[in-house]
Amino acid sequence: MNAILWFIAAASVLWILAFLRAGTATxxxxxxxxxxxxxQWSGAGGSxxxxxxxxxxIVAALxxxxxxxxxLISDPLLNWFRKALPQVSQTEQEAxxxxxVWWDGELFSGQPDWNKLFGTPKPRLTPDEQAFLDGPVEExxxxxxxxxxxxxxxxxxxxxxQFVKDRGFMGMIIPRQYGGLGFSAYAHSQVVQKLAxxxxxxxxxxxxxxSLGPAELLLHYGTPEQKNYYLPRLAQGLExxxxxxxxxxxxxxxxxxxxxxxxxxxxxDGREVLGIRVTWEKRYITLGPVATLLGLAFKLYDPEKxxxxxxxxxxxxxxxxxxxxxxxxxxxxxxxxxxxMNGPNWGRDVxxxxxxxxxxxxxxxxxxxxxMECLAAGRSISLPSxxxxxxxxxxxxxxxxxxxxxxxxxxxxxxxxxxxVLARMAGNTYAIDAARTxxxxxxxxxxKPSVISAIVKYHCTERSRQVINxxxxxxxxxxxxxxxxxxxxxxxxxxxxxxxxxxANILTRSMMIFGQGAIRCHPxxxxxxxxxxxxxxxxxxxxxxxxxxxxxxxxxxxxARSLWHGITAARLIxxxxxxELRSYIRQISRLCASFAFASDITMLLLGGDLxxxxxxxxxxxxxxxxxxxxxxxxxxxxxxxxxxxxxxxxKWAIEDCLTRIQDAFYGVFLNFPSRILGFILRVSIFPWGKxxxxxxxxxxxxxxxxxxxxxxxxxRLTSNVFILRHEEDPVGRLELAMQLASxxxxxxxxMRSAVKAGVIxxxxxxxxxxxxxxxxxxxxxxxxxxxxxxxxxxxCIMVDDFPHDIGRSQAARESASITAxxxxxxxxxx
Ligand SMILES: Cc1cc2nc3c(=O)[nH]c(=O)nc-3n(C[C@H](O)[C@H](O)[C@H](O)COP(=O)(O)OP(=O)(O)OC[C@H]3O[C@@H](n4cnc5c(N)ncnc54)[C@H](O)[C@@H]3O)c2cc1C
Numbered sequence: 079m080n081a082i083l084w085f086i087a088a089a090s091v092l093w094i095l096a097f098l099r100a101g102t103a104t105x106x107x108x109x110x111x112x113x114x115x116x117x118q119w120s121g122a123g124g125s126x127x128x129x130x131x132x133x134x135x136i137v138a139a140l141x142x143x144x145x146x147x148x149x150l151i152s153d154p155l156l157n158w159f160r161k162a163l164p165q166v167s168q169t170e171q172e173a174x175x176x177x178x179v180w181w182d183g184e185l186f187s188g189q190p191d192w193n194k195l196f197g198t199p200k201p202r203l204t205p206d207e208q209a210f211l212d213g214p215v216e217e218x219x220x221x222x223x224x225x226x227x228x229x230x231x232x233x234x235x236x237x238x239x240q241f242v243k244d245r246g247f248m249g250m251i252i253p254r255q256y257g258g259l260g261f262s263a264y265a266h267s268q269v270v271q272k273l274a275x276x277x278x279x280x281x282x283x284x285x286x287x288x289s290l291g292p293a294e295l296l297l298h299y300g301t302p303e304q305k306n307y308y309l310p311r312l313a314q315g316l317e318x319x320x321x322x323x324x325x326x327x328x329x330x331x332x333x334x335x336x337x338x339x340x341x342x343x344x345x346x347d348g349r350e351v352l353g354i355r356v357t358w359e360k361r362y363i364t365l366g367p368v369a370t371l372l373g374l375a376f377k378l379y380d381p382e383k384x385x386x387x388x389x390x391x392x393x394x395x396x397x398x399x400x401x402x403x404x405x406x407x408x409x410x411x412x413x414x415x416x417x418x419m420n421g422p423n424w425g426r427d428v429x430x431x432x433x434x435x436x437x438x439x440x441x442x443x444x445x446x447x448x449x450m451e452c453l454a455a456g457r458s459i460s461l462p463s464x465x466x467x468x469x470x471x472x473x474x475x476x477x478x479x480x481x482x483x484x485x486x487x488x489x490x491x492x493x494x495x496x497x498x499v500l501a502r503m504a505g506n507t508y509a510i511d512a513a514r515t516x517x518x519x520x521x522x523x524x525x526k527p528s529v530i531s532a533i534v535k536y537h538c539t540e541r542s543r544q545v546i547n548x549x550x551x552x553x554x555x556x557x558x559x560x561x562x563x564x565x566x567x568x569x570x571x572x573x574x575x576x577x578x579x580x581x582a583n584i585l586t587r588s589m590m591i592f593g594q595g596a597i598r599c600h601p602x603x604x605x606x607x608x609x610x611x612x613x614x615x616x617x618x619x620x621x622x623x624x625x626x627x628x629x630x631x632x633x634x635x636x637x638a639r640s641l642w643h644g645i646t647a648a649r650l651i652x653x654x655x656x657x658e659l660r661s662y663i664r665q666i667s668r669l670c671a672s673f674a675f676a677s678d679i680t681m682l683l684l685g686g687d688l689x690x691x692x693x694x695x696x697x698x699x700x701x702x703x704x705x706x707x708x709x710x711x712x713x714x715x716x717x718x719x720x721x722x723x724x725x726x727x728x729k730w731a732i733e734d735c736l737t738r739i740q741d742a743f744y745g746v747f748l749n750f751p752s753r754i755l756g757f758i759l760r761v762s763i764f765p766w767g768k769x770x771x772x773x774x775x776x777x778x779x780x781x782x783x784x785x786x787x788x789x790x791x792x793x794r795l796t797s798n799v800f801i802l803r804h805e806e807d808p809v810g811r812l813e814l815a816m817q818l819a820s821x822x823x824x825x826x827x828x829m830r831s832a833v834k835a836g837v838i839x840x841x842x843x844x845x846x847x848x849x850x851x852x853x854x855x856x857x858x859x860x861x862x863x864x865x866x867x868x869x870x871x872x873x874c875i876m877v878d879d880f881p882h883d884i885g886r887s888q889a890a891r892e893s894a895s896i897t898a899x900x901x902x903x904x905x906x907x908x
Contacts (some may be wrong), residue, residue: 080121088112096634097642102627106138144623152623159622160610164686167447168392169333176450177528179599180520185705186599188636188674192654192663195709200717201519207265209717211798214245220799222277225562228417234279242280243315248287249296256309258293263455263521267514268798274467275799278572281464282418287312289456290449291321292373292397292436299437299448308371308397314508321373322360322423323449330585337376339394339874341384344429353431354385354396361422367410368419372398373436375445385439392443404428414571445846446901450528457531457580458521462514465542465576467799468569469507472549474796475565475809476503477785478816479553482871487830489819490785494775499548500785501778505730506541507795509707512714512731513538529595533703536586539576546570561878563808578768588692591699596677596688599702602629603681606899629678636675637762643668644765656720662732665769666708669739672763676746679759684750694749700742708735723791726780728771736770744768788817805870809856815870822867826861843868 091112095105113134117127140146166174184190203211220645221238234242242248250266252258261269266288273281287293293312296305311317328335337358344353373432378394385391400407400423407423435442457696480491480500490496517534520527546569550557558565577583581590597603602625609622643651648668655663681688688695711731718724743763750756784791802810829846832838832855840846847865850856856864 081350084116084120084122093638093642096631096638099630099631102141106142108137109134127481141627147627148619148623152626155618156609156622156628158231159606163607163610164689167333172447172515173450173528174594174597176447177454177526177531177598178527180527180530181516181709182527182529182533182595182599182702183601185670185702185709186595186674186677187601188632188671190638190667190670190709192667192712195713196527196655196716198519198523198713201262201264201515203265203268204262207261207268210259210261210265211268211272214241214247215269216800217245218242218245218273218280219276220802222280223562224277224568225564227277227279228415228568232417233419234277234283234417238280239283242284246313246315247284248315248318249293249309249313250284250288252297252309252313254891255450256305256313258309258313258683262518263459264515264518267459267518270460270463271467271470271514272800274464275471276722278464278468278568279417281467282364282416284541285460285464286321286418287319289460290452291369291456292317292319293449294452295321295373295395295436296397298452299441299444301433301438303433304397304436304438312371317371318365318369319371319373320363320365320369321375321668322363322366323375325358325360326361327608332375333393335375335377335393337374338378339378339396339430340433341378341382341391342429343384343566346429346431351431353429354378354394354435356396356398356428356430357426359422359424362411362413362420363423364418364420366419366423367408367421369400369407372400372405372407372423374398375449378442385442388443393445393449394442394605395445395448396430397436398428398430398434402428402430413575416568416572416575430480446692451526453580454526454528454531455521457535458527459514461576461580462510462517462534462538464513465538466507468515468543469503469510469545470796470799471809472546472566472569473503473785474792474799474801475812476500476549476552477792478812479874480782481786481810481819482815482874483556489786489823491782494779496514496552497778497782498775499552501730501773501781503545503548504727504781504785504795505773506545506735508543508714508727509711509735510538510541511795512710513707515717516710516713518600529591529598529702530706531580532586532590532594533706535580536583536591537703537707539573539583542767543573543577546573556875556877561880563580563876563878565808587699589689589698591703592677592695593689593699595699595702596681602626602632604859633675633678636671636678639671640675641666641762641765643671644763647766647769655712656715658722658725659728659732661713662708662729662736663738666705666712669701670705672743673698673705676701676743676759676763679755680746680750683755687887691751694746694751697742697745697749701739701746704735704742708732708739711735718794720880721790721794723784723789724794726777726784727791727795730777730781733773733777736771740764740768740770787820805873808874811870812874815867815874818863818867818870821860821863823870825856825864826868828855828860829864 088155091108095108111129114121116130140150181195183390184194197266218241220239221241227234232375246259249258250261250269252260254260270281270285273284293309296308302454308317312319323332323335325337339354339356342353342355343350344355346353356374356376358374374396375393378391380389382393398405404425404427405423405428407598410419413420432439441448477491477500480496483490491500513534517527517530520530546566549566550570553566557564597607605625606622606629609618611623612618612621648664651664651667653660653667654662658798680694684691711728715724715728747756747760750759801813803813805811805814829838830848830855832850838846838853838855840849849859851861853856
């Protein structure tokens with residue numbers, strides 16, 4: 079008994095020291111005191127005490143005497159670490175080095191500082207930006223008819239192209255000094271989001287020039303001449319840009335592009351100049367078919383050493399006017415019937431002057447680094463914003479349709495089955511919008527959040543896919559039959575585009591989020607890796623020694639915190655924030671510690687092999703991602719001024735994230751390469767078994783209620799959706815019908831009861847209305863309201879029909895050709 083008590087005391091002391099992340103001296107003094115007490119008062123035998131003292135003194139000397147520690151532990155470990163580290167290619171290294179760490183670093187620290195998050199300013203629009211949204215953006219939306227665009231013109235109408243160019247849409251990210259709008263990331267996001275609620279074609283056409291492409295690259299790396307010439311032209315829409323990286327052989331593995339340029343002398347404008355002979359074949363290039371300026375990525379070689387000493391200079395980016403001889407561009411792909419311009423381009427031995435390299439000679443070979451450094455900002459905005467727009471429109475229309483469409487004499491939104499779907503749609507939309515807003519805000523604070531941009535790209539597009547699928551299910555046949563009155567079918571068809579572009583989602587989840595995040599966001603790993611690369615062995619040794627022992631304390635602390643907070647259900651964590659959400663914030667803090675602990679154990683066990691263990695990496699990435707998303711949900715609630723009416727929605731979104739985190743953790747435990755370690759992880763993270771459950775039905779019920787009426791919550795959730803409030807417009811008509819639904823339903827209910835009671839009669843609706851007025855069941859005003867609602871409802875539930883030979887004429891269109899994808903040599907020959 080005595081021995082057990084001393085053992086428990088020892089374990090508790092160690093646990094507390096780990097929990098408090100005590101320094102080496104504190105460990106030594108505390109354990110020393112424990113041993114003094116043990117020597118004095120325990121009944122342990124003399125030999126046991128001697129053994130314990132000897133072990134303690136050896137370990138203490140090893141850890142506290144720096145020279146001993148370095149020679150016997152840290153330096154050998156550094157050597158081992160050098161060999162164990164996987165070979166990282168230059169392109170991988172540049173991807174890892176790019177961007178900044180922000181809230182993702184806090185999550186990885188195991189102890190996120192919530193005050194820091196809640197204290198970051200709420201993203202806001204300037205009066206100019208708001209005026210742009212209320213003016214030109216509304217106007218573009220009004221000018222766009224997506225059916226006409228996608229089924230008749232297969233392009234934006236010329237006047238819409240002109241309008242967006244003239245009003246500066248193509249230069250939102252270009253500073254005012256160059257004639258651009260100089261918008262914040264948040265304003266840019268709001269514009270993209272609103273356009274996405276009206277026309278995917280307009281949205282993508284505007285989104286791409288403002289994302290990673292010529293303008294962004296010129297801003298960061300362009301020579302003064304390049305900036306002064308191109309930026310004003312891009313801002314005014316005098317140039318239409320595209321950027322070509324992807325080709326048939328290099329999709330996700332974009333660093334492996336086979337396109338090449340050879341440094342040589344050649345004739346340009348009648349003069350011999352130093353330049354590059356470029357051969358390339360690209361595909362999927364958005365705006366390519368109408369571009370006037372082609373941003374091109376290729377590998378540069380200098381066999382004659384005209385630029386210096388190196389043969390293989392590296393990936394290089396150039397700007398080539400598309401009318402330049404030898405540039406083949408203009409053919410189109412048809413991506414899921416979307417009508418934004420997208421197509422291939424190619425060229426063979428096309429000579430361009432060296433001045434066309436973005437940034438000039440100095441930046442030749444720096445292309446991959448340039449792309450990686452600029453990727454984060456665009457990826458943080460484009461797809462999260464367009465996904466938010468698509469989700470908001472789907473939610474707005476689905477909630478209205480659920481209110482307006484009745485079956486079994488009940489609005490379908492009141493059926494529990496539909497309630498469940500509506501709640502999921504609303505929760506996902508809330509999370510998408512919270513994530514895109516907070517991330518755009520981070521970009522405005524100067525961050526280039528590389529890991530976060532991958533998280534929001536992946537999760538906003540995936541959640542949006544779920545929202546649109548759900549919307550289709552609720553709409554039934556109404557969503558399926560295409561035509562001018564279908565506001566969902568286009569979004570449904572085009573979901574895979576968002577999933578694929580800017581880093582295809584499976585790759586993003588499996589390789590990038592945790593693969594990159596673990597190294598970038600970990601507080602010590604990068605320092606340890608840097609030490610392995612330091613050629614000065616003395617410096618490397620002390621760098622590694624410092625980082626490694628802090629790392630050890632970090633792991634011990636997270637292990638102790640994880641177990642303690644698991645046992646106490648995180649009740650003792652002190653957190654700020656709204657009282658009504660503090661229990662959740664505590665759980666999230668607990669899960670951060672658990673995540674940091676599980677990450678370290680996984681990396682310790684697998685080392686470089688983790689790169690190949692994509693399923694494990696993906697699950698850890700899911701945990702990090704949900705921790706980020708749930709943080710954005712909390713931040714959104716704070717930024718909105720804690721509206722209590724939204725609480726069911728927020729709770730749903732948080733509980734959904736928590737269960738996703740739990741599922742991902744269990745996926746890690748069950749599939750952990752060491753079963754015993756998997757078990758230890760499970761017990762230390764979830765000592766009482768699973769702690770979280772999926773959002774309960776009552777929350778779904780409350781959310782559905784909020785959506786089936788015109789409520790402030792519904793308005794906040796679907797803010798910035800373009801609605802043409804006119805009954806000729808399919809979305810505007812639904813909103814009008816929804817506004818009249820309560821009054822219409824009330825009158826209908828009175829008439830239905832009267833029919834049942836035999837008070838009124840009539841075979842048709844007009845007859846029953848006339849009878850109801852006559853018998854004073856409803857007033858004339860109520861009858862008028864009901865008739866208006868009934869007419870709108872019918873218009874809302876109707877779908878388009880066409881002549882029986884619709885589509886036949888399409889077959890006569892120019893037949894598709896695969897020759898465009900033949901090798902450049904064949905194309906040139908052709
Ligand atoms: C409509 C559209 C517009 C585009 N616009 C442009 C543009 O303007 N400019 C431009 O340069 N590019 C553009 N792209 C390219 C795009 O950004 C993607 O990079 C590209 O489509 C991915 O290559 P891929 O389609 O050949 O897929 P692949 O690379 O063949 O990938 C196929 C599948 O394998 C998965 N995968 C690949 N590697 C891994 C891995 N290691 N682990 C797990 N899964 C993996 C992917 O996730 C994907 O699911 C566009 C693409 C489309 C479809």
